[in-house]
Amino acid sequence: MSKVLIKGNEAVVRGALLAGCKNFFGYPITPASEIAEAAAYYFPLLGGTFLQAESEIGAINMVYGAASSPFRCMTASSSPGISLKMEGISYIAGAELPCVIIDIMRGGPGLGNIAPEQADYNQIVKGGGHGNYRLITLAPNSAQEMCDLTMLAFELSDKYRNPAVVLADGIIGQMMEPVEFPEPVQVIPERPWALKGSADSHNLVCSIELEPDRLEEHNRKLQEKYAGISRQEIRCETIHCEDAEHIFIGYGVVSRILHSVVESLRAEGIKAGLLRPITLFPFPAPQIEHFAASKKLRSFFVCELSAGQMVDDVRLAVNGRKPVHLHTRMGGNVPSVKEIVETFKASL
């Protein structure tokens, strides 16, 4: 297939359709609206459904319903709307239903602004809703990955019967880049438990378990599932890490800036490397541990468009073995290469 110049947000919708997604439920919010708008255009063309819900609460609960069917479904929003969805997300995770949620992060807290941030890390990766659940979280850094990781999100979501989130900052959603679209997914896994509208498909979808022992057992089963995901599904990209003395860590748009930082430091003879988590849950802790144990490595340098949320996971993985420096920007500001290089040098 040839390349198409397209917005990250639209690439999500095409990726979803290539993954065989049938139902989309949305509610407008900048900078995620193009996803709903493109879905409104594309889904009906392929015999799918697009529905603009009355609110994000409406949308996520429609997803909860549709996720019980044999067909793939999704919703998309941005930070304040994702906050509203949290209750529903907890229920879907508890009921172990597959669905894909796209979060195009904007500035907060509160209404904040519509410029890019990465301050939803905690609410998506650590929870946000109630109960012991985890969300498979994928962090694209290009329009191409907006398509590819949306497709992967559907695959993992079905494989583990768990909601999967594509977590992107506003820039990745809004940016136009050439994208090469893969072949459509041919076989969508059977859902033997799904509502099929026939007498043999009697099933009860719920997240209630009144008996404490049984709810504990359900929780343990969920934790086992999450542990399995952590063993199997970590994805991360490393550039120039093997001989690195300093490893920069960032995801989304930040990883692209850090790549330039690393190249410019290498040009000066400083042995810098880049580690980019592609999955945020499961977090690439083993990879970070591996480098933290290396004699060559002197420090880690984390950069985030938040007050520093992912850095907690980096620190847990490093476990005090090496210094972890942090550079943050907020409110929709994005750091320049020069600015990061200067802070990095000051940290030496």
Added chain:
Amino acid sequence: MNEAKKAADYRSELKPIWCPGCGDFGFLNAMYKALEELQLDPANTVVCSGIGCSSRISGYVKAYSFNGIHGRVLPFASGVKMSRPETTVIAVGGDGDGFSIGAGHIGHAARKNINITYVVLDNNIYGLTKGQASPTTPLGVRTKTTYYGNMGTTFNPVRMLIAYKASFVARTFSGDPKHIQKILVEAVRHPGFAFIEVLSPCVTFRGQDQYKILRERVRYLDESYNPENEVEAFDIANDENMLALGVIYKKIRPTYDEIIQQNVISKAKAASNGVAKIDKLLEQFQP
């Protein structure tokens, strides 16, 4: 004695950033005049709003202003009124804010007859997010989220509010600021929940011709009309071809505050045997 306030005294230092020609200007100017006519004290006037182009109003009025959460203007305004009953509370929002994401709140504010004024600047579209369908977008209209034409029939706010037994239901039009002023003054003076639908065109996402189209579709209720007859009010609300402007339904009944006073506070007083001190009161509850 304080000097009489002028409409300009209610203007805040923020300059509206609506598109030129936006219907919301007509409402805002009429609102300044209505505040002048009512001679409201800005310190005791609370303007609450949700999120949307229309909801920017709270920033443009010199009063105690809140720009809240999308869809939650009514819970918010009710909270203000409960804790500061002596203030005048005016809640303003858009059709998406009020009839979509916030629709679940309207019936409750109305049925409790919370003494606030709720204005919806209805432009039949989501303006702020740049042109997606709202619950009042007409059937078949193409918007950014309805490529193939809007699928749902149009929500009828006036009919819904009468059904919810809102004690004051009116409709007015941005193209007639004098009429807005008259209705708004009456709504603020009304003891109880007062709802106003303002037909307020979004020229950017619904087109410049909205004023012309609406002018041909509105009619004024005449002086002899009695808004206390619910059946007649429904008939008027049901006419979606000719949109009636004026107070369509009105029924005076006890406000939430009055009910609280009569049924709750007096009973609680009796139950506490007139003991007003917390320590004494707590003693009564000791086993």
